[in-house]
Amino acid sequence: MYAIAAAQVAELSTAQRLLLVNVGLALLILGFTAVVIVALVRRNMRQRVEAERLAAMGVATARILHQIKNPLQTILLHAEMLEDSRMVEDPAARQEICQAIVTEATRMTELLSDLSAYASGGKRRLHPEPFSLNELVTGAVRNEVREAEVTGIEVVVGPMEPLVVNGDPYFLRQALENVLRNAREALMQQSDKPRRVEVALRRRGGEAVLEVRDNGPGIEPYRLKTIFEPFVTSKAKGMGLGLPICREIVESHGGRVEVRSRPGAGTTVSLVLPLDRGVREAQPA
Ligand SMILES: Nc1ncnc2c1ncn2[C@@H]1O[C@H](COP(=O)(O)OP(=O)(O)OP(=O)(O)O)[C@@H](O)[C@H]1O
Ligand SMILES: [Mg+2]
The missing domain is CATH 3.30.565.10 (Histidine kinase-like ATPase, C-terminal domain)
Known part of the structure; x- marks a missing residue:
């Protein structure tokens, strides 16, 4: 088969051989360009997925920080109030302050258990x-x-x-x-x-x-x-x-x-x- 092809090429004129070489070269360049384009597109897609992942992580982190910072600040503020001897003496005020601390601490615990429920996701073990x-x-x-x-x-x-x-x-x-x-x-x-x-x-x-x-x-x-x-x-x-x-x-x-x-x-x-x-x-x- 190779011998037949070689014999056929030998019969071609110089112009035809040049054309054949050019076509071969063009195909090679085309193939190389296609490989480069595919590699570039893949890299671009990877970068986009990575950027989206980072953006999603940013949103998640910001929300978690916000939701934890707020109750913590309230707890801190009320704990400082308890240091005021006048507040501690007044039972009604003391109860109100303690209630605020308990409410915010409960909210934080709920937030954290929601987070861990979400994070455990697919790994959650069901007992049906x-x-x-x-x-x-x-x-x-x-x-x-x-x-x-x-x-x-x-x-x-x-x-x-x-x-x-x-x-x-x-x-x-x-x-x-x-x-x-x-x-x-x-x-x-x-x-x-x-x-x-x-x-x-x-x-x-x-x-x-x-x-x-x-x-x-x-x-x-x-x-x-x-x-x-x-x-x-x-x-x-x-x-x-x-x-x-x-x-x-x-x-x-x-x-x-x-x-x-x-x-x-x-x-x-x-x-x-x-x-x-x-x-x-x-x-x-
Ligand atoms: N019954 C409803 N009526 C109106 N809006 C709703 C209702 N249920 C859900 N939503 C909307 O869907 C959003 C997402 O609900 P999801 O329960 O996931 O989060 P969330 O309630 O905002 O916060 P989390 O449940 O974590 O405390 C809510 O913020 C709200 O805008
Ligand atoms: Mg909800």
């Missing part, structure tokens, strides 16, 4: 067991009802179908509490109409749908796209981790989180979880 979602919901709602006196939020428990899922009740409760807390925090911004949150548990095919609906200010459509991103928050005292943690927990159970919201009308967050297989087979929908 079949359990009644109703009991979990009832327990979490009871806390909201208890706080209703202070918050002025009417808590309405809607249809509660008896549903069993196979999951880790500790983490699922944490996911639900994050959603309830968001509803409460959203409603606390509202003073022009009665505050209401509705919780319902329904079966949809082979899934359990746990719905938390509030009549709060809602979320603008442009913000809806980013609410699951870590460290994205509209709150002065928020870390922006509640929903990312919630989504990760629900997805690690094979479920998903759905959010519907209308500015001025309210927000509905649904935790959708696969029903326990045994229950699904015993009671087909």
Whole structure:
């Protein structure tokens, strides 16, 4: 084959040979240029990913520092007040100062446990067991009802179908509490109409749908796209981790989180979880 090709080249005129050499050279240059371009594009992409990573780290660090610095300053300020002998003598003032310290220290502890829950992320060890979602919901709602006196939020428990899922009740409760807390925090911004949150548990095919609906200010459509991103928050005292943690927990159970919201009308967050297989087979929908 090589001998045939060599013989064919020998038959070519000088001009044809020159053309062949030129074409060969052009192909070589083209190939080399392509390799250089691919290498440059790859380097550019790596640099962009690195820049994005650094920017995300910057946002996270700034938010964490801000959220830790504020309570620490309040604690320090109140601890210094306690050094004032007049304050220490007045029981009411002393109690108020101690209360402020406890509140801020509790907030810091909660922030840190949110951070560690987010950081442990995929490595979170679930201990799944079949359990009644109703009991979990009832327990979490009871806390909201208890706080209703202070918050002025009417808590309405809607249809509660008896549903069993196979999951880790500790983490699922944490996911639900994050959603309830968001509803409460959203409603606390509202003073022009009665505050209401509705919780319902329904079966949809082979899934359990746990719905938390509030009549709060809602979320603008442009913000809806980013609410699951870590460290994205509209709150002065928020870390922006509640929903990312919630989504990760629900997805690690094979479920998903759905959010519907209308500015001025309210927000509905649904935790959708696969029903326990045994229950699904015993009671087909
Ligand atoms: N029920 C709701 N009504 C209105 N806005 C909401 C609601 N739930 C979530 N959001 C919006 O989504 C953002 C992200 O929520 P997420 O729970 O992740 O963080 P956060 O509540 O701001 O802070 P954290 O939960 O860490 O204390 C909130 O800052 C808020 O703007
Ligand atoms: Mg939250």
